[in-house]
Amino acid sequence: MPRRLVAPIVDARRELAKLTKSAKSCQIVALQAFPAAVSLLRMPFPFPLRASVPLYLAPMAGVSESPFRRLCRRFGADVVVTEFLSAEGIRRENPATINKLRFGPDERPIGVQIFGADPAAMAEAAGLVTDVFQPDFVDINFGCPVKKVVRRNGGSGCLKDLSLVEAVIRAVAASTHLPVTCKIRSGWNEEMRNPVEIALRCQDAGARVLAIHPRTRTQMYSGAAHWDEIAAVVEALDIPVLGNGDIKTADDAARMHHQTGCAGVMIARGSFGQPWIFDQARDLLDGRPMRPAPSVEARFRVAAEHARMAADYEPDRRGAAIEFRKHLGWYVRGLPGSADLRRALHAVTSLHEVEGIFAEYLLARERGLIVDSAPDPESMESVGA
Numbered sequence: 001m002p003r004r005l006v007a008p009i010v011d012a013r014r015e016l017a018k019l020t021k022s023a024k025s026c027q028i029v030a031l032q033a034f035p036a037a038v039s040l041l042r043m044p045f046p047f048p049l050r051a052s053v054p055l056y057l058a059p060m061a062g063v064s065e066s067p068f069r070r071l072c073r074r075f076g077a078d079v080v081v082t083e084f085l086s087a088e089g090i091r092r093e094n095p096a097t098i099n100k101l102r103f104g105p106d107e108r109p110i111g112v113q114i115f116g117a118d119p120a121a122m123a124e125a126a127g128l129v130t131d132v133f134q135p136d137f138v139d140i141n142f143g144c145p146v147k148k149v150v151r152r153n154g155g156s157g158c159l160k161d162l163s164l165v166e167a168v169i170r171a172v173a174a175s176t177h178l179p180v181t182c183k184i185r186s187g188w189n190e191e192m193r194n195p196v197e198i199a200l201r202c203q204d205a206g207a208r209v210l211a212i213h214p215r216t217r218t219q220m221y222s223g224a225a226h227w228d229e230i231a232a233v234v235e236a237l238d239i240p241v242l243g244n245g246d247i248k249t250a251d252d253a254a255r256m257h258h259q260t261g262c263a264g265v266m267i268a269r270g271s272f273g274q275p276w277i278f279d280q281a282r283d284l285l286d287g288r289p290m291r292p293a294p295s296v297e298a299r300f301r302v303a304a305e306h307a308r309m310a311a312d313y314e315p316d317r318r319g320a321a322i323e324f325r326k327h328l329g330w331y332v333r334g335l336p337g338s339a340d341l342r343r344a345l346h347a348v349t350s351l352h353e354v355e356g357i358f359a360e361y362l363l364a365r366e367r368g369l370i371v372d373s374a375p376d377p378e379s380m381e382s383v384g385a
Contacts, residue, residue, distance in 0.1 A: 059111075079264075085115070130175070139182060165198070186214045209239055209263075214230055243260050250283070273333055321353075
């Protein structure tokens with residue numbers, strides 16, 4: 001279609017978004033009342049899914065590695081995404097970056113997330129990922145707020161220049177036959193906060209699914225995520241929209257869907273130490289009573305299995321144990337005496353030590369020796385993202 005015809009259509013959509021924004025409360029009520037009807041008006045997901053409202057494991061650096069992705073799939077995650085990976089690292093075939101692109105058939109459907117600010121480099125990286133690793137989709141990161149990424153205009157740094165955002169999406173889409181999706185924030189800062197505009201530009205450039213974390217880059221993870229902005233983006237776009245932000249419990253995931261009408265929910269830090277959050281959220285979304293969280297013994301079994309998977313996956317066993325310490329801390333968060341337990345787990349240099357530490361804790365608990373003397377600061381930390 002000629003650009004002179006496309007521009008008026010885009011402008012009309014933006015004007016419609018402005019009008020609908022003033023009626024946000026009415027939209028949310030309508031979405032709550034008729035979620036199925038609303039979903040029928042949207043484009044479908046560009047790859048096969050069993051669930052009508054898919055639950056995604058978010059891409060997270062140092063967390064969304066293959067063992068955790070596989071574990072979350074077994075606990076009900078419908079879609080997983082790799083850690084976000086540098087386009088420059090991929091195109092230069094950096095061994096550490098290429099190693100993180102490995103995944104197994106039990107992880108599908110899976111997307112590979114890439115980041116960068118050079119459209120040509122992003123296109124080359126997407127082409128290599130497509131040809132060599134063949135994921136189900138390629139995802140572009142426009143949401144990461146970390147300084148070392150944004151100082152090169154990567155991640156949410158791109159949101160300062162929406163023409164660059166469009167150029168990156170178009171370049172990546174032209175380099176692969178796979179669906180291209182993207183993850184955004186609501187803007188760079190409060191002055192540039194305009195999630196509907198950003199989302200429309202992404203859709204118009206060729207994004208097939210859009211995930212939004214409704215905070216600005218300068219907010220990082222402070223304050224509350226503005227779920228009303230997810231609802232506004234859902235209303236404005238034709239493609240599926242994923243909601244993300246402040247999902248700490250399964251109830252949060254179900255509530256986000258009902259309040260915003262989002263086509264799917266992306267769970268990030270809420271999955272830390274509780275991969276069963278996906279099964280629990282599925283129960284609520286499907287109208288079933290939510291299954292209880294695992295007992296302490298069952299939680300330890302999951303953690304130990306996760307540790308064994310990590311040890312088998314990483315060639316450097318000692319490095320794997322040190323890197324895995326954060327997962328161990330999350331698994332024991334909130335337990336009586338968890339501060340002492342976490343200190344012991346954070347000292348492991350071999351993942352074979354983990355089961356012994358868990359066994360000692362359970363024995364001490366059985367003998368009444370576990371004293372929860374003070375709140376564990378880590379257990380009080382917000383984990384929603």
